[in-house]
Amino acid sequence: MNKFVTMIAAAASLTVAAVALSAKANAGAVLDNVLATKTLKVAVGADWGPLSHLDDSHELVGYDVDVAKAVAEHLGAQIQFVTPGWDIITGGKWQGRWDLAMGAMVPTKARAEALDFPAIYFWGPNSAIVHKDSKATTPSDLEGKVVGVAGDTSAEAYANHDLKPDWQNASPVQYQFKAGQVKIYGTTKIAFDDLRLGDGVRLDAVIVDTTFARDSIKAGYPLKILEPPLFSAPGAISVLPGDKEFGDKIAAAIKKMKDDGTLSKLSTKWYDADYSKEQ
The missing domain is CATH 3.40.190.10 (Periplasmic binding protein-like II)
Incomplete structure (x- = not known):
């Protein structure tokens, strides 16, 4: 044995x-x-x-x-x-x-x-982006609104109040609004294409890296960035x-x-x- x-x-x-x-x-x-x-x-x-x-x-x-x-x-x-x-x-x-x-x-x-x-x-900072004709002036104005995000991103997690900032030296996330509906897109560009159709036509806002939004606005998209930013992440x-x-x-x-x-x-x-x- x-x-x-x-x-x-x-x-x-x-x-x-x-x-x-x-x-x-x-x-x-x-x-x-x-x-x-x-x-x-x-x-x-x-x-x-x-x-x-x-x-x-x-x-x-x-x-x-x-x-x-x-x-x-x-x-x-x-x-x-x-x-x-x-x-x-x-x-x-x-x-x-x-x-x-x-x-x-x-x-x-x-x-x-x-x-x-x-x-x-x-x-990069992430911000809430709205159509230039939107009456929203701060992120809190998006309470209950329809918000678009690219799928499987930190923006999606934020929109669903599920962002876990667990990277080194991360600060707690302060949620500035709760969306009434979160619409998932393959890319942020597609979400912006819906947002550019007009305020509330398909979307009320998009959450995305602020730098991407600035570049899109320079390219002619009729959008504006709401201040302050929602969060910053590495x-x-x-x-x-x-x-x-x-x-x-x-x-x-x-x-x-x-x-x-x-x-x-x-x-x-x-x-x-x-x-x-x-x-």
Whole structure:
């Protein structure tokens, strides 16, 4: 009996060792592939305003694009952009289609169950946006109104009074109104397209990153931003868990850009303000 137990224990030890060796073998797999192929695949958006969008020549441009290019240069790699849906990015089932994702994702604990966040590179205020003809002057005027948000965002969580600011040094959220109805959209641009139809036609307001709203207003959208902002949150680069070496390389690249002022310059280039630092 004791011999049998000993054999089981030995087998279990071998299994644990095999798993450990396997984990060690997988460590660095993403980084190894990036360095071997000299290509960094990055997920961005085609209509994310100053973060990333298609210009008149149908080229991807924006803060995210420039930051990602700098990260690729730090790794000695060429860059390849893909534009999956936001819900696909946050779901974490990337299946090797890209190596990292931009989008200034808020690094909540819930998202950390599927993703890692090696570096924060953006701090952005979020505001309530209304049609220019709206009589609303402060966010509290939106009590009971129809509010649009992009799905699976911190804006959606705020609208539903479910935003959990669990990132480092987070301040408690003060809800300034309770929506009567929250309408979910695939992207904020689509929500803005509904809002621009007129005050209360389809929406009374949209909650979004303030910088996106300012860019849309510059582009001709008949909107206005209500003050004060609703909340401010950090935006991080996201990767899949399991490759600490890769995450460390990304963190080092962003730290270098912060230290030498590159990140600040890129933010000012795209936003006329420095959102690379905590607001």
